[in-house]
Amino acid sequence: MTHLAQASVRQAIFVEEKTLAALKTPLKSQGVLVYRRPDHLEKNTTAPQRERLVIDGDRLVIDNGADAPRVIELGGQPQIRTLVDTIRGALSGDLPLLRRIYDVSGTGTTEDWHIVLRPRDPAVAQLVKEVRLAGGADVRSISSVSQNGDTDTLSITPTP
């Protein structure tokens, strides 16, 4: 996945599916992902509820259009920072970054690979048990599994 890191601006359509232990049916949403090197990431959810999530450097802003935007400084929230770095690392193909946080194991070929990330830090493990990445030339899906089995899968289709 190393060549992923070369593109400077990338856009993708995503479909997110959350399978939660508390719910009988999965929750689905969709929208657009924008990644700009080195550390700008936007996740615009368009349906069923609008939400705009922007990560710029060390700052995370969540705006649902109704309430005042929530700003989270990642410097003071190491665990959220780790999750953000996971997505950024996965999208940008920054394997060294991911290796700092996780034990990385992978299978497959450059056209079809599967990687499993397991947190090194127990505090992070409280939030996420493991992250599964799959892809070929690009990342196809990012799937994080929490301790209680709740799964959040982001399926990504790049747009030109």
Add this chain to the structure above:
Amino acid sequence: MKRLPLLLALLLSVGFAVVVFRFVTVRSEMTDFLPVGRTEASRFMLRELQSGSAASLILMGIEGAPPAELARISSDVADRLDASGLFRLVSNGRHTLDGPDQRVLFEHRYLLSPGTTAESFGAKALRDDLRRLMTQLQSSASAMVVQFGLPDPTGAFLAMAPGWIGASTLRTVDGVWFAADRDRALLLVETQAAGMDIGAQDGADAALRAAFAAAKPGSARLIASGPAVFAREAAAGIKADVRLLSIVSSVLVVALLLWRFRSLSVLAAIAVPVVLSTAVAALVTSLVFGFVHGIALGFGMTMLGVTVDYPVLLIGHRKLGEPAAGTLQRIGRAFALAVGCAVLGLTGMVFTGFPGIAQIGLFAATGVLAAAAATRLILPRLIVAANLAPVWSGDTARLLRVEQLRRYRLWGLVPLGVAFVGLAAMGGPHWEGDVSRLSPVPAEALAQDAELRREIGAPDLGDLLVIRGTTADAVLAAQEALLPRIDQLVASHDITGYEAAARLLPSAATQKARQAALPDSETLATSLAAASEGTAFQPDAFAAFQQAVATARVAAPVTLAQLDAPAITARLTPLLFQRDGVWYGPIAFTGPRDGAPLAALAGHGALFVDMHAETDSLVAGGAARAGWWLAGGAFAAILAMLAGLREPLMVARIALAIGAAGLVTVALLTAGGVRLSLIHVVALQFTAGVGLDYALFYARRQLDEEERARTLRTLVTCNAMTLLTFGLLTVCHTPLLQSIGITVAIGAVSAMCFSFLFVGLRPHPDAI
């Protein structure tokens, strides 16, 4: 070796002083200097404020850069301070309750939260809650919702947040606190160390500065304020003052004496009583108070300018070869009266009731007495043995021509009249009721503190409602009875807010009432089933919620001991604590509250302590007492002079000269925009004591021109030393020393001039 006794005496004196200063503790903490409260309760609260955890709060502002940059610096600084381990609490708005604090509060949410009501557990309310949860699960924050929303659908935990996080009026930029009306990022930290632990606070301050510098502040500035900062700065200022005064006073006095007497031996002779008196004063002060305060020591060094007068008067009046008895016989009476008057002049300070000023007074009075005794008992033998006398007598005739000025002494009434009329035109002296002039903290620093406190919304500890009880729970229950009335004051905008333990930790009775509102397991299961009908929630989605409610229903009420987490402890400790078997729960208020009917809340175990009024009345009482001592001291001095001089007319002239000096001093201070305080009153009394010294020497029936010239020359020397040393006080950091310095410097010069004009004999026209 006729100088041998002199050298020995000097060595002995210096040795004695070295020994004394080795054993005397010198302290620079301002708490040792400030007044204590009037009532037992206010004394207690004052102590608590000075040494309790409120004293270890530091308020910080970062300004002077674009807002985004300030927010970045604020976050960076907060991270570094957090990591330093020197701070119990670091908040800049970014951190809400997390970690152990969050766990503890979440665990006890149903007993602690005001959101626990019977209706909130009904099927109807729960249905709304579930709808809200579903929306939240769709969002990016779904992991948080799973963690905190599902176990707490009624939002009991969130309902506690306003109490803990504060319904703050702060603006936030990038999630960081900002002042409402300017670009200034705000931080609030609490040091691990006690606020008055100067050494540890120096470390904390260094950590603050280092964190700020490491955050690459660029053009931004850091301001820090709070009791601990004041204490540090005051202590540093006092230390610097003492150093300055010790060195520069000594150098100035030595230089002047060398110029005047041109003799190292004379200098050595003068040093004997001066060194002895300083050591004795430090020893006595230390024995009475247990320590010597830096301010008293600094003032004591300034007193060199006065104590040195005595040996100077003796040596300056000696004729070469004269036996000691001869000199003493000529000046003895004036000398004794002068010493007596100087001591009378210090009584005002000794008896003001302010520990710091009393120490200054005692230090100075002991110094004067010791210097006079040493001059009278030891010095005559030494100077006769070494045959010391002023060698430079100059041109007596030319010097005495100055006396011709006394022909026009009626003109001396003109400045007196101008001072009187001027003072009347200015509406009399302006009085300072503000206690801050007494505090070693500069007024600008206090103003900045008030500003930061207002911007951050930290309670001003100026007035408190103190609730006392035999148990913590009794205090909490008593507070709860009061809270509705305080909430009314918030609603009517009399105050903007308040801090009370009961808002964070309800009394056992309130917690029991909340328990009673919780449904039993079956009822809750039925309501939940009804509420989740037709939703996507699994039947067991709210198991954690049901378990928590069942546990809370039978739990013992939460006590202070159970809320053991850093931020919670930092918050609750100053609000609920036990001392000597009594529990105290002070309620502090925020925002402007001039005239807010807070005092009306007192009664039924609640005590209203208005620190400002408390200290103001202390100061007013002290000033009144100082006024009486001034009057009493003047009366005693007049009696002493009547008895000593037996010349009522001369005593009247002395009184006129000193009174005129006092009036001119007050007029000049007032014209200079100075507001007179207790300090000026005691300083005036002190000046009067020193001024009488001059007047008494002029008042002597002088024998011949030589003697008159000696007196004039010697008194001018004394006056110059007083002026130099007290003038030096005006450049001190400590406001109190500045006030004394300016008063004494002006007063001493006026007393010199008026004594010369009004007290000395008018020369005969044919005396030239």
